[in-house]
Amino acid sequence: MAERILDVQNLKIDFHTYAGEVKAIRDVSFHLDRGETLAIVGESGSGKSVTTKSLMGLLANNAKVKGGRVMFHGDDILQYSEKKMQTIRGKDIAMIFQDPMTSLDPTMKIGRQIAEPLMKHKHVDKKKALEQAVEMLRLVGIVNPEERVNDYPHQFSGGQRQRIVIAIALICYPEILIADEPTTALDVTIQAQILDLMKELQQKIETSIIFITHDLGVVAGMADRVAVMYAGEILEYGTVDEIFYNPQHPYTWGLLNSMPTLDSKHLESIPGTPPDLLDPPKGDPFAPRNPYAMKIDTEKKAPFFKVSETHYASTWLLAPGAPKVTPPAEIQRRQKIYAKLKSGELSRTDVANLAE
């Protein structure tokens, strides 16, 4: 089994607002192995960004960690002081933000911005740091890096800026890279380039990635494992194949069902809206929108039922004695592919081709 470098256990985070305590993260657990990519998928407001910000110690002032642990190299980094967190941030855990247009300092040359973490963490002098920044720029695919280190952010396009942000994140060769919707703000053609770059760099730099997105389409090519988040809770997690071709939770069904495919005639959607986290439902948070909801769903949250060694889902449909339901046609189609994958009839590459 691969080395487990990050282990999040029972994380609970509240936000204090005028209206009351918003329970943004309610008992979230997941882990990250060395070299793998974990995708956290969920709608906006499901708490995925908050979760990762807590890993970095970058929570907003009105957020409070109410419980849980974040184990990194055997230490609970939630207990670290701000000073101590500063030695981890940017060095061991780095982050890429959503909007490259606003995440670079407009008044500082980009070379300096890339070099800063080196100067801070590795105590490299400015000249050497800038040389490494040039190398990093070359690595992320900026043409003419020797000259461009002296440019300001506004002289770059959105895609180039995201490359620069990636360069900043990777300059110290971090063990964990958190990418918070790194492609959402970009054009579709640029998105693919950035994703390819991230995959390529992950090999070169040997980092683990936590990839946050609301876009399942992006996940398929990127991630090794997927966790599906909804209303501050994780509902299902497993390998990419398991989530994509053998999903168990009705929410995951809904998500996959609403993904457009080549032959979908109209777009499916999940009716309703996520619950208000000021007063979260006591049972399965998805129950009010779940066409398969059962009485117990509204009363009690299901535990994680094991589907395979790597695949767990929190739905009462997996409980012993639960009725068998027929998932939507699209899911049935996917489950057939899964069966073929299992039996070896289809290979991984065939599936990848199918997806495209």
Next chain:
Amino acid sequence: MAEEKLNLTPQDFEPVSKNEKGDDEKIAAPSLTFLQDAWLRLKKNKGAVVSLFIIIIMLVVAFGSSFFITNAQLVKSAPQYANLPAKIPGIDINGLNGKLKMGGAWVDAYAQNNVPANKYFILGTDYLGRSLAQRIIYGTKISLIVAIVATFFDLAIGVSYGIVSGWKGGRVDNVMQRIIEVISSVPNLVIVVLMLLVFKPGMTSIILALAISSWTTMARMIRAETLSLKTQEYVLAARTLGESPSKIAWKHLVPNLSSIIIIQTMYTIPSAIFFEAFLSFIGIGISAPQTSLGVLLNDGQKNFQFLPYQMWYPAIVLCVLMICFNLLGDGLRDAFDPKTRR
């Protein structure tokens, strides 16, 4: 997993119908309109609430006094009561009990001047023996009238100019902006002074001068906001639906501009109060026999060495008024734009 402990019965697996699931659209927090939300936030700001309260009291006292204090009454001098310090019944603190510091010792000025024992001036008198309290209340009223009327003009000119300029865009906007540029590169002090020289100094000319010189800021802000509102989808929608420009302005622009207008107004009033006081203080604004806070400060300053209270009291009223308007303005700004303060 601890499946044995679950103890599930077949009933647990009954499907639930839509209405049993409860209303998933239910929102736990009460829904608030923009104004309610802003009001709630404003109420949390103690400084702004206290300021609002003080301003209301000052307005009520200043304008309510119209029934009791007239200018004719104020002009009448009473030399026998000249330069008396404050004397408040039941208070025995030096400076507020009719005693005045003269050459290092506290002297009862009332006794010295043979003022009847039952005569009280709670803020003392000026050099002509007129009640300072009455004069301050009346002066505050004049200052407030000047400021409020000037601000009203400023608002009317600035808002309509800004909306037209921003909405029309293109060449009209260009020309209108050049005009503003020219006007605002003349120091407004110069405009005010020239206006006051041409017209007879007095309330009307100060109001006019202030209105003419200060609307450009408002116009600029309104124009900038109108420009950005113009491209908003709902305004675009209204235009595609063929609503008339004036209807769009009233139904869509003005409500969305209201926060800027209110905030800017709250900042214009104190600056108008300041300008009036300033002009009267240097002697080119309101002048005797009329009274305003600036006139009182000017009078008080002459005797400040010997009778400091004559300047202190109007100064305090002026400063409190300015502070309150500024605090209220800040409070409103934060209430309308929650991002600025977290």
Next chain:
Amino acid sequence: MRKYLLKRVFYMILTLFLVATITFFLMKLMPGTPFTNQQKMSAAQIAVVNKQYGLDKPIWQQYLSYMLNAAHGDFGTSFQFSNQSVSYLISSRIGASAQLGIQAIIFGVVLGIIVGSFAAINRNTWIDTLCTVLSIIGKSVPNFVLAVLLQYYIALKLNWLPVAGWNGFNYTILPTIALGVGPLAETARFVRTGMVDVLNSDYIELARAKGMSRFGIVYHHALRNSLTPLVTLIGPYTVALMTGSMVIENIFSIPGIGEQFVKSITTNDYPTIMGVTMLFSAGLVLVILLTDIVYGFIDPRIRLAGNEG
């Protein structure tokens, strides 16, 4: 960039031309001449003086010669101090006003930046509250009230500094403070808001994600970004200083332009009023142009896009 500058200079001259014209005709609209009210003079005497000052010619001729002279920096002779040209009056007094203004702005801006950033870094603590309260008070207390109070308590009562006059640095301290408190308060408020905004921005979050220390973030990222817009306040400050100088110079008996201006207003000394008006307008127009240019140099985003502005 050159085209832009030329355009701006053209507008500058146009503005000044308009100001001069309007000023001139407003002055002509005014009831009587400065000599009308002088009871000692007979009608014949008044006619003589009017002729001497060229007040008997038709208005358009007066206007023409006025504008021609003004273009050369000649605003005629003061009515109040006969035989003194307005240009001489102004140039002999501009030094004191300029020194006072520059001192006040340095005092206000430097202290304001310190107070404002201090408040922003410690926002929502008692330090922030204290700075905010102080800057509200500084903004609200009129400078002439402050001047009178300073003069009385610091100079007269405590005898720490000279009461009035203009005889060396000691004499400048109180007027500088009185004049500079407004810009100080304004700067502090501006810097605080700007810095709070900047500190909430994405690039500051990225800087935090890099593991930068609080000081490093403020020093390397926040300060420059929140101070750049401060340049735009220089224009309004100039206006405030001009206004302020009128009272402050009066209260402290400083031989400056502001004091002269008040005197000429109260004595209907038109040539001087017009001269000072033109000086103030020219000063402001120039300052606005300079700030725009300076702003372009400081902010890299504008530096290259300068032509579009």
